[in-house]
Amino acid sequence: MASGRCSGAGTSVTSIDFERVSFTYPDSDAPVLEDVTLSIAEGSFVLVTGDTGAGKSTFIRAINGLVPHFTGGEFSGCVTLRGDSIRNTLECAPRDLADLVAFVPQDPSAAFVVDRVEDEIAYSLENLGVEQTVMRRRVEETLDALNIAGLRDRSVRTLSGGERQRVAIAAALAPGPRVLLLDEPTSQLDPQGAEDVLAALQRLVHDLGITVVLAEHRLERVAGFVDLAVGLRLGEPVSIGDPAYVLESLSSGPPVARLGRLVGWSPPPLTVRDARRMAPALTLARPPAAEPVAGTSVLKAVGLSAGYGRQLVLRDIDLTLAEGDIVALMGRNGAGKSTLLRCLTGVHTPETGTVELRGEPPIAAHNVALCPQRPESVLFAETVAGEVEATLKAAGSRASPDATLEALGITELRDSHPRDLSAGQRLLVAIASIVATDAPVLLLDEPTRGLDYESKMRLVRFLRSWARCGRAVMVATHDVELAAQVATRVVMIATGEVIALGKPGDVLGDSPVFAPQMARLFGPGWLTPEQVAAAVTA
């Protein structure tokens, strides 16, 4: 397909133009994008937002031609990159646009081609035929721009989540593209890591005039950085413009925007900074005291130390979970959260210390259940009901799966194929298949990756009802707003040690990194917009 118009080096993209773009995936009847016409000017920092399945990834991939070149399907209309050359994605394949448009997929670890960090960054430069001397300089500059010079000799397989994301961005940036596309770049990062990556992107926009287009669910993280938003909703026309305007028309939004909607601020603020100007108008009663959890203890871990080989990851951890508890386990990437969860389930044997569940050792599926980071890694059956039945059968039970499906509110998906569902629905199915044996302790590892607001609320409702029936829940998460919303207690770990443990208001409230937006606005103790709206007195 590459014609003469695609060859040669481009040096600028002054605008990205969608003209009447419609696209339908090969196995689907309904179009994902329908008659989209819009234009993105050079140097914009663009947020693409919308619910799961609304076409965020599709929109981003259409810009460099991955859609339709890689997906197939029915594509009509035209995406044009205008600059010193004019190229459209129908004539030019993604590789022909590689000098102008760079792309960072959601899971960068699967996208690494080469093993060593430095070589990975040079890979695009080699493909584009950049001179060796220029290449050396570009690689060094890029290493510095993303502050990863210390990682240059490392294998990409041994990097932490935040490091991986930065290396992936560096690899994309090395050839000096004019447009950078990112699919949920912060979904695997802790709050500080996300902040760093977004700040680095903003610097690129400001200093080099690069156009950055990113899809993201965690609006509280990105809303303050972007200057243009594209709102996608299935079956409705796409909206583009000022982020405040676009987000107002969507039901979701960062917590400050939800608060704005609850108390009638118009337009709702997008960032804590915006909200601060409006907040003094509210008179609030005292923050509600968190209800104490009075259940009996279900899980008790004493003096837990664990590691891999000679390296100790957890040091002397004491922890109890009581009936009705929902504990948020927080800490930066690599702090030892996943290892702690693995110890509590008994799959990882600690060096010292004990884990007891009502006096018994942990037995997977019997008294403790864990939902893994990727729900897909447990799904294998043909139907949702079959998935739950498989767990019950393995436990020697003949019970019907319907009760579990109802508890999660997914009865209507009973006969669907798990792979056909959205990310949020898949998570609920994975949870259903894990809790079917009714273990008294449920652990979840990073459940809100890639979940839209609606799916997150369903998860929150489920966790609350599950804990209320005398069970204990622990969620390892980077999502501070989730922790603020659902947790009865927060455990913060750093370098394998518990550094804080207590009510969410106390632990998260005054942390500069982990504080939820409401605490930033109204002080420690305030957690959710609903709480604040209920306490407005005048």
Next chain:
Amino acid sequence: MHQGAWLLWALGGGLVAISTTNPFYLLPLLGVAWVVHAARGRPGPQARSFRIFLIFGALTICTRTALVLFLPDIQWGNIVEAAMEGLRLAVLLTVFGAFNTVSDPFGVLRLSPRRWHEPALAASLALSIAPRTIAAVSTVREAQRLRGIDVRRWRGLVALAVPVLETGMEEAVILAESMDARGHGRGRRTRYRPERWGRDATLVSLASVFAVLVAGASSFGDDPSLALSAWPIAWPEVSPVMLAAIVGLSIPAWLPAAAPARAPQ
């Protein structure tokens, strides 16, 4: 160290392994592969794949020996002969396994001439499939175990295979997309920073070339010590030169590694 030196090392070790069925040569070579892997193996999933090569090696010995048990009027000589041939293959696999953990597949790829880039890239990606699949298998196995499904049972196999294959397919598509979006296949290519041939590379190459020469000379000279005499079974002779060549192949383990790659958790 230069990837070419590793390639020579693997070639030397492999040729020595193929040339002999003498356990007094093969077992030291096995030890050499082990220490080199232990001293120079890169962290990450590759490290685990060495174990898989060892397991396959053990399986090879068992199958090769088991096959002769079906022979009519079987004698001890048959069994010993078969076991030594199995051992030869097992050591060859171990040497390759060690090479796999110490070398960087993409670095090896860089050594290929430019016009061979495409097939070499396909080969290096194929090499990276093994560690990726091993990682996926252990993730899925653990997740299913936590759900109470034992994937070692025949019925649990579907519960392991489906998620592993689907993850593999998804990752393959992501990789292909990423390569295309990064300009793979545009024709004109340059090469980043050719690796330098240092003193270590020279030492390792010398040891490897020495091993190749000794193994070659012994084979063409019909050195009796190369084959274990099984009729009747007798202790084989040992040539000190050959033994020296084998021990020489352990030289990478004694050289200080230039840039220690740290494995974080």
